[in-house]
Amino acid sequence: MRTEQPQVIYLKDYQAPEYLIDETHLTFELFEDHSLVHAQLVMRRNPARGAGLPPLVLDGQQLELLSVALDDQALSAGDYQLDDSHLTVQPKAATFTLDTSVKIHPESNTALEGLYKSGSMFCTQCEAEGFRKITYYLDRPDVMSKFTTTVIAEQHRYPVLLSNGNPVGTGPQDDGRHWATWEDPFMKPAYLFALVAGDLWCVEDKFTRQSGRDVTLRIYVEPENIDKCQHAMTSLKKSMRWDEEVYGREYDLDIFMIVAVNDFNMGAMENKGLNIFNSSCVLARAETATDAAHQRVEAVVAHEYFHNWSGNRVTCRDWFQLSLKEGFTVFRDSEFSADMNSRTVKRIEDVAYLRTHQFAEDAGPMAHAVRPDSFIEISNFYTLTVYEKGSEVVRMVRTLLGAEGFRKGSDLYFERHDGQAVTCDDFIKAMEDANGVDLTQFKRWYSQAGTPRLAVSEHYDSAAQTYSLTFRQSYPATPDKVEKKPFVIPVELGLLDAQGNDIALRLQGEAAAGTSRVLSVTEAEQTFTFVDVAAKPLPSLLRGFSAPVKLSFPYDRDQLMFLMQHDSDGFNRWEAGQQLSVQVLQELIAQHQQGSALVLDQRLVTALGTVLANEQLDQAMVAEMLSLPSEAYLTEISEVADVDAIHAAREFARKQIADQLFDALNARYQANRGVSRGTEYVAEAEHFARRSLQNIVLSYLMLSGKPEVLAATLEQFDACDNMTERLTALAVLVNSPFEAERGKALEVFAENFKDNPLVMDQWFSVQAASTLPGGLARVKALMQHPAFTMKNPNKVRALIGAFAGQNLVNFHAADGSGYRFLAELVIELNALNPQIASRQLAPLTRWRKYDAARQALMKAELERILASGSLSSDVYEVVSKSLA
Structure with missing residues (x-):
């Protein structure tokens, strides 16, 4: 934790490392109350930095140094300098070997960076700067090394010992412990290091590469989850085949492994050959995971696999270049998902997310360029700008060059920079050279912040x-x-x-x-x-x-209706519907603010009725077009967001649509639910589409309050064979006026799934997002539930994140209670897990978007956080920039 103002790091100050590490030999001794890490680094002076032997400054945090040796000569305390963040040694020659031994405490590591324990399993998370919490090292992405790793642990507790690369040896020890050694033949930076030790089962398969060689595929999970891995395995094989066909990229090791862990700050991590995943991005079975979860698993498995080339074989020189690997790989996984499902619907989903959330980031205090000029804490720049906007920048390159030109550019990029740590400029240069074009002006997308x-x-x-x-x-x-x-x-x-x-x-x-x-x-x-x-x-x-x-163009409502019906571009048909909805909803918002009776423009009802009646349209497309712009998006496009008027206007419009189109909605529901009853669950696009339309229609029907709709909802809740339909029915009940049925359904759901943490996360989220009065009280009560813990990031996101990020009318209560609640939790999380704490701050950072009274309340809570004591650099950066 920091009490002084943290240091700002600038892109302009980048310098190549003074020393390089050719080989890294690690030995881990894992115990229940500590772990020992022995590191041998084979090093040399970086010839790019000239002559002389400057001091070697290694990164290290929260390490207890036990010994240091230089070229097999033990160093005494007077031979090196040690502080909270660095170990400094003076080399005697241009090539040398450095040995260190340290003690660390994974069992008490709640920040989930470096080596830590998730339940009974040891695992690592080293991106961006977690490796320095494992051993003293040059913890920067442009220092690449070959790693050999030996893991030693108690055999009974930890029968599975994994690390990067290929296995080269295993064996028992006399004391009930055993060892395994892994060797990674490819140079990689420390952020791609991974280690796992636990009592794990695995699902194994194989993939035959285009070259004819087989790859062993393994997904490791805790024993109770072994039946939830098949979808992830299928997704992995699809990803490998797609990357060969679309990009010409074959996998390069003999084995590819995924491990699912319950406690993880992010979605997943692309460590070379050993991907570590948040369990929410691996485990999927019809009874416990929704269609959206199945699609997320497919997309995240693809994303991390695609990183093998766009991130691992070619990595980023420094963290300012983060979008080099993330933006490119998000684009790749988006295209993969489009090919596996509906291309138009995938584009709609991506753009809706971008405009609601990344555009808000661009308009807020944390706005930054795709390649930022400076940062205080790099973990704060794992942002929508780097990922989603970065993906859009890559997509624009493909649009300008065409698919064939883009492939030529990517081939040259991988060929030219294989095994290197490079920059966004190198990526663009490959595209230029392969196509004979000048993209100098285009590169402003990397350096200029904000949404044009x-x-x-x-x-x-x-x-x-x-x-x-x-x-x-x-x-x-x-x-x-x-x-x-x-x-x-x-x-x-x-x-x-x-x-x-x-x-x-x-x-x-x-x-x-x-x-x-x-x-x-x-x-x-x-x-x-x-x-x-x-x-x-x-x-x-x-x-x-x-x-x-x-984009702004003076379309009138009749023109938008025309485009909804006739545009040959599926995305723009949806976009016309969104623009029509926005115009109508903004009119209702103004009526509410003026105290007038709300009157809905009937053209919106007519347009949606036409869409609903069109049985030629992809059902997923119909579902998207029936979805009104979210309250979050309406907030984003408002000059001053009136959360109460936005909520009232949108709910009024939904109720009018439900009442006036009830028969057509009900007909669609009955037809689709009938098919669902007679069809076994299948995780494929056509089935996703049918259920998505069925479920949005049900959410409209419940607004009628009719007893037959309640009966249909209860039937779906009780009789369906999949989580998609069951969770939707629960959400519809939770937001309905039927108090007794709502309470019973929540009780039944919790009893049925109390032993499944991921399903309980959905139970938390459904209640946290309910816009019925009393939202904050419900969330506080749920925090006392035995399934909730502040130490698990998934729980925090499911309950607190859903309340603050999705339940706008309750979070933005006029008395400021939602703001006080979030500030208190950020202060608590700051000490437990700084990364998660800083990410929960986002709703408060947008304080300038609201009326004067709410601005004052939100700003006061940010000031309270700043004055609360020792803030992590993660939280300090977000709060200080928000108040600047």
């Missing part, structure tokens, strides 16, 4: 039969205060005629180019003129959300 605004106006000249679109870029102020220059914004578009057909596109001075094309907007103001346009068209702009910008 793109205003579009039109002009039609009937005499000349020309149609012009003028694009104007603007850039909001962000905390970095960097003067913004024009971005390169790829805008994919089409033009629709009066019948809703795409017309042929021909720009002035060019040949015709089909009915959809990409315009590259590179200037602050830029006009494109299309010729041979017989009548004024309706533009379909930013198809597929071709750039992460806030």
Whole structure:
């Protein structure tokens, strides 16, 4: 913990390491009340740093140093310098061997960084700077080494001993302990190191690579979860095949392992050959995991596997380049999921998430560029900007170069930089060199923070039969205060005629180019003129959300209804519906604020009725189009968010839609539920689509309050064979006025799943997100439940995160009680797990978004956190930037 102001680290200050580590030999002796780590580092002076032998400064935190030896000569305390964060030794030659032994305490490591215990299992998490809590080391991504690791532990308690690479030896010891040695033939930085020891069972399979060699695949879990691994194994094999076919990337070791752990700060970690996963991203079975959980498992398994090339074989030079591996890999896993499921629906889901959450981050105090210029605590930059916006930047490169050009660029990137630690510039340079293009201006996406605004106006000249679109870029102020220059914004578009057909596109001075094309907007103001346009068209702009910008065009509601029905781009059909919904909801919000009676524009009901009646549309697409913009998104697009008016307006609209479309909604529900009753659960796109529509329809139907809907909901809750339908029925009941049925359902659910931690997390979240009055009291009561603990990140996210992040009307109670509650928990979590504490702060950091009274209350809680005592650098950075 820190009491002084932490140090700011700047990208401009980067220097290559003074020394390199060619070989790392580790021996772990694991005991119940401590562990010993013996490290032998084969080192040399970095020739890139010149001559001379400067002091060797190794990173280390929370380590008890037992011994140090330089070239087999033991050093006394006067031969080295030691402080809370570093061990400094003076080498005598350009090549040397350093041996250290340290004692650490994994059993009391609640921060879950370095080596720690999750239940009865030892495991590690070293990204970004966790390895320094294991042993003294050059803990930076540009120091790459070959690792050999020996793990020694009690055989009865820890029969499985794992580390990176390939197994090279195992054996017993005379004292009831045993050992295993693993050797990783590939150079890697310390953040990719992994170790696991526990009483684990595994599911084993194999994958035959395109080259004909087999890879052994193993997923390790605690014995009670052995029946929940098959979906993850299937997802892994799909990922391996897809990466071979789409990117030409084969796996490079003889064995690939995944281990599921219950206590984990993130979703998963791509350690070379030994991926460590939050159990929520591995375990999936119909009875205990929803469709969304199945899809998340598939996506996360793919993401971590894809890192084998985009992150491991080619890694990042420094942590400012984090999006080099994360943005690229998010793009890769998104494309994989699109190929496995519905491409349009996947794009809708990704964009809805980006605009609700990452755009909010861009507009808040923690706004930063995809490649930030500075940070205090690197764990705070595992953000939506680095991941999701970083993915959008890669997607724009693919859009500008085309699929074939992008593949040429990625092939060159992997070939040129295999085994290296590189930068975002190196990635773009490979794309340039492979395609003979200049992306210098495009790189501003990496260096400029904030979400660009793109205003579009039109002009039609009937005499000349020309149609012009003028694009104007603007850039909001962000905390970095960097003067913004024009971005390169790829805008994919089409033009629709009066019948809703795409017309042929021909720009002035060019040949015709089909009915959809990409315009590259590179200037602050830029006009494109299309010729041979017989009548004024309706533009379909930013198809597929071709750039992460806030687009504005003066569509009226009738035009939006037209696009909903006719646009050939599925994403833009959904987008037109969202824009129509936003206009209608904002009108209702204004009526509420004025104290007027709420009156819903019937065009929204008509449009949704048309969608509901269209049985040709993918059912998942219908479900997405029936989903009104969330309260979080309506908050994000408001100048000053009125949480009470937003909630009232959205609930009024939902109730009106439910009442007026009841028969059509009920018909869809009965048809889909009928199929579900007669069909065994299948985790495939068509079945996901059917259940998603069935469940959103049920949530509308319950708003009617009709007894037959209650009966249908109870039937679904009791009689379904899968968690998707059961949890939806529970959520519908929890948000309904039927108090007795709600209480009984919660009781039955908890009794049935009390021994399944992941299912109980969903039980917590459903209640935490309920917008019925008394939300905070419910959350406080649930914190006393025996299944809840502040020491488990999944529990914190499920209960506290769901309340503060999803239950806006209760969290933003006018008396500030929600803010006080969150501040107290952040102060408590700061001492237990700083990473989780800082991530729970996000709702408070947006205090400037609300009315003056709420601003004062939220700011006061941030100030209370700042004054609370010794803050971790994680929490200090977020709070101090939020108050700046």
